[in-house]
Amino acid sequence: MELKLYVDRLSQPSRAILIFCKANGIEFEEVKIDLAKHQHHSPEFAEVNPMKQVPAIAHGDFKLFESHAILIYLASAFPGVADHWYPADVRKRAKIHSVLDWHHSNLRRGSVGYIFNSAIAIAIGAPLNLEAAAEGEKLLSASLAKIESYWLQEDRPFLLGNEKPSIADLSLVCEVMQLEAADESERERILSPHKRILKWIEDTKNATAPYFDEIHSIMPLARENIKELKVQASKP
């Protein structure tokens, strides 16, 4: 049964799903839904995801959207996915759900508020909003601090004191990686106070090599494109 991933690599949850499939040997067809060309608003894509957002998947005739639901489905429906990604144990699984739910209203909301309004918007033809970006940055920085002080326990490399990554590490790290779309100095300003976050990104990258870098290779291109668009927008 064929698996199609409807994604744009510029979308952080799209990248999490692409890396998950590659790291677990799950075969798929990548269907690019180009956000900059507003392809997520096409009638064809509305058949896949009526909410008009990426990522979404079709597995045979089964359609699904929302990236955490997709990651859980892929980990459950495909044999051969190692247990550490989404443990069968009810309590270990519950803790992963807790991280993923927390993510929505904290790291995700802060990160999107910051990076969309300060950078990504211009790449998809929407206006920048520096006030909303500043508001997002506050929640983003508070969330990064909370990950360091609580979710990354003791000296273990991954969330929840784990020695190997789960779908929660992949989802949250791909979110933090969206800061690659910002100017280097901005990313440095926001991330450099968080040494454990930087190590966690490295550990997740190493655990999913070479796919993490392969899927994220779009980010420097996106950053240069956004810089150029900002220069053009500032010309009278």
Add this chain to the structure above:
Amino acid sequence: MELKLYVDRLSQPSRAILIFCKANGIEFEEVKIDLAKHQHHSPEFAEVNPMKQVPAIAHGDFKLFESHAILIYLASAFPGVADHWYPADVRKRAKIHSVLDWHHSNLRRGSVGYIFNSAIAIAIGAPLNLEAAAEGEKLLSASLAKIESYWLQEDRPFLLGNEKPSIADLSLVCEVMQLEAADESERERILSPHKRILKWIEDTKNATAPYFDEIHSIMPLARENIKELKVQASKP
């Protein structure tokens, strides 16, 4: 092994968990964390949930927060919970995760933005913010419309075309019920265009009787209290 629920019935996800346990014959001790008295900021409660939010649970020495993670855990860890609440089938389960994930950035965000800033805030000593409330109402109304047009399929009573409720129905309906804290005319204005939402509330209430009404009996009291606080606040 004892189950403790750390809740305030004024919190919509707290009510969802209370109703779930009662409807499924799960025994528990209800530990009230009074939000109006800022008990969620106490050092004792931080030991249960370092994020300082209700609901949270302790099941023996296992602690968990985030209401969706809790509902999934309870449905999985306690024998005797009927399958319709959280189906074992991987695809049915995936669809429920999809609703629950969608909820965070849509109905939940809109509802909290509206009702907290227009009503609940005053009950816990925080300022009202009518601009933020109006912003929340937009997303709330769009989310209610999306539930009617997409998640409530055909003429079935529950989300995803189901004949019996899942944890997603309970979570989302309890969120909509938070509008009981608003003035009756405000609630009428927001909900009356959404006839299927009103029927869905009734169906969920009937499926979990008598516990739904029992746990929601706090809401008219909260509404009257908020009205009174608003009157006091408007006096010079």
